[in-house]
Amino acid sequence: MATNKRLIEIMDTTLRDGEQTSSVSFSASEKLSLAQLLLEELKVDRIEVASARVSEGEFKAVKNIIDWAKTKGYEKRIEVLTFVDSGLSLDWMSQTGARVQNLLTKGSLNHLTHQLKKTPKEHFSDIAFTIQQAQDRGIETNVYLEDWSNGMRNEPSYVFQYLDFIVTQPIKRVLLPDTLGILTHTETFTYLSEIVHKYPTIHFDFHGHNDYDLSVANVMEAVKAGVKGLHLTVNGMGERAGNAPLASVVAVINDFLPEYRVNVSETSLYKVSKLVSTFTGFGIPANKPIVGENVFTQTAGIHADGDSKNNLYFNDLLPERFGRKRKYALGKTSGKANIFKNLQELGLTLNPDELKRVTNRIIELGDKKEKVTKEDLPFIISDVLDSGKYVNKVKIESYVLTHAKGLQPTATVSLSMKDQKFEAHASGDGQFDAFMSALKIIYKKQEQSLAVLTDYAVRIPPGSTSDALCETIISWEYQGKEFTSRGLDSDQTVSAIKATEKMLNII
Numbered sequence: 001m002a003t004n005k006r007l008i009e010i011m012d013t014t015l016r017d018g019e020q021t022s023s024v025s026f027s028a029s030e031k032l033s034l035a036q037l038l039l040e041e042l043k044v045d046r047i048e049v050a051s052a053r054v055s056e057g058e059f060k061a062v063k064n065i066i067d068w069a070k071t072k073g074y075e076k077r078i079e080v081l082t083f084v085d086s087g088l089s090l091d092w093m094s095q096t097g098a099r100v101q102n103l104l105t106k107g108s109l110n111h112l113t114h115q116l117k118k119t120p121k122e123h124f125s126d127i128a129f130t131i132q133q134a135q136d137r138g139i140e141t142n143v144y145l146e147d148w149s150n151g152m153r154n155e156p157s158y159v160f161q162y163l164d165f166i167v168t169q170p171i172k173r174v175l176l177p178d179t180l181g182i183l184t185h186t187e188t189f190t191y192l193s194e195i196v197h198k199y200p201t202i203h204f205d206f207h208g209h210n211d212y213d214l215s216v217a218n219v220m221e222a223v224k225a226g227v228k229g230l231h232l233t234v235n236g237m238g239e240r241a242g243n244a245p246l247a248s249v250v251a252v253i254n255d256f257l258p259e260y261r262v263n264v265s266e267t268s269l270y271k272v273s274k275l276v277s278t279f280t281g282f283g284i285p286a287n288k289p290i291v292g293e294n295v296f297t298q299t300a301g302i303h304a305d306g307d308s309k310n311n312l313y314f315n316d317l318l319p320e321r322f323g324r325k326r327k328y329a330l331g332k333t334s335g336k337a338n339i340f341k342n343l344q345e346l347g348l349t350l351n352p353d354e355l356k357r358v359t360n361r362i363i364e365l366g367d368k369k370e371k372v373t374k375e376d377l378p379f380i381i382s383d384v385l386d387s388g389k390y391v392n393k394v395k396i397e398s399y400v401l402t403h404a405k406g407l408q409p410t411a412t413v414s415l416s417m418k419d420q421k422f423e424a425h426a427s428g429d430g431q432f433d434a435f436m437s438a439l440k441i442i443y444k445k446q447e448q449s450l451a452v453l454t455d456y457a458v459r460i461p462p463g464s465t466s467d468a469l470c471e472t473i474i475s476w477e478y479q480g481k482e483f484t485s486r487g488l489d490s491d492q493t494v495s496a497i498k499a500t501e502k503m504l505n506i507i
Helices: 028-041 056-072 088-096 109-116 120-136 148-154 156-166 185-198 215-225 246-256 266-280 301-307 335-346 352-367 374-387 431-445 492-506
Strands: 009-012 046-051 078-083 100-106 140-146 173-177 204-207 229-232 394-402 410-417 420-427 452-459 470-478 481-489
Touching: 009 246, 028 046, 028 056, 028 266, 046 056, 056 078, 056 088, 078 088, 088 100, 088 120, 100 109, 100 120, 109 120, 109 148, 120 140, 120 156, 140 148, 140 156, 148 156, 148 173, 148 185, 156 185, 173 229, 185 204, 185 215, 204 215, 215 229, 215 246, 229 246, 246 266, 394 431, 394 492, 410 431, 420 431, 431 492, 452 492, 470 492, 481 492
Parallel strands: 009 046, 009 229, 046 078, 078 100, 100 140, 140 173, 173 204, 204 229
Antiparallel strands: 394 410, 410 420, 452 470, 470 481
């Protein structure tokens, strides 16, 4: 049962570490909106919202978040990165009302020696003083061991010297970051297992970076090693290659680590992901697990066919878990099965011959590298079935259209009719007008008349997110009768020419 599973705390640091993504900066109102969403809808356990003393905007953002958190009893779930700076960060925090500091300290002898130029004893004394100052202000302390992973790899004796010191201090959690993303999964497990075993009373968090694309694997090993908390970001945002991504880690724990549980609501992951992407302009790769646009889209027709036969191509990552739906892409590899799935969703039916013709048209568009969506499908069906109504006695074999600045548009048209070929060249007010003028020359020479254009409308499929198709609908009058013809193509002028070719065959 879920109650027997060990809870892993999730601390989301999108608003602090995620904001270190190049060119990303949240406004104060955006930070408040996301803080509310992260805690109340996504249900993460804690959030790290800012670095102390960075800017006036950060001060305002933290104060707004704290003012809201107080009305909900969430003050202890809001955390701020602070520094060993003789109390300046703590003064800043106190003015915002924040109650939890994540104190940045040195987790490797290399950083301590070359950046601070202090001895371990001096650094530990400064840390103890800062923690005491926090206590005096009623502020709870967690400590970051910056560059801890390199410390364990190169100077483990310093790390254990630090931990021997820190267990004597009134701290809540020890936060262990792989600051430069250098760990392998085996190192992560080995280092953390040793530390957790040696200090069983300390609450350890693991903070993974993704420089080698190993962050999710490292997080899995950290959980197995016994850490009690994880630091994650929405969409894997963060400095350089980013941090361990929230959505992937939640899915991995839920599916592959049965002894553990998280409080995060899976169904809200996609919504929050999209909102963060909108606020930041930080695009989500289409193939990013869980939240990417393509990850629940079947493209190959054989996969769609298998989905209809005992869900042969399903895994445990069902899109409904994340508030999403499975899609079946339309393109040159999709085949009839994908098209049939989309028709079912639209409530449309086709006979086998019609389905074959529609499939061939979609393959034709795919060969042109055109993207076709479900919303385009009714238009394609209409065009294909409409084309089947006519005997193609008149065929526009080829045409050349020109449009240059300062020159009148022209068209050269080659047309076959009654086993004969005709060609004409004309100019006009636009490319299509020039095309129609060339047709009039051909028909006049044959002592035939054309239908008169009475209305012209262009539209794209409503709701379509592609640029594959536009439909041109032309109304004509011929010998006292009115009728319409339609053309479908990715190019507006070409779709009008296709509609005109249908008119020629009707008359």
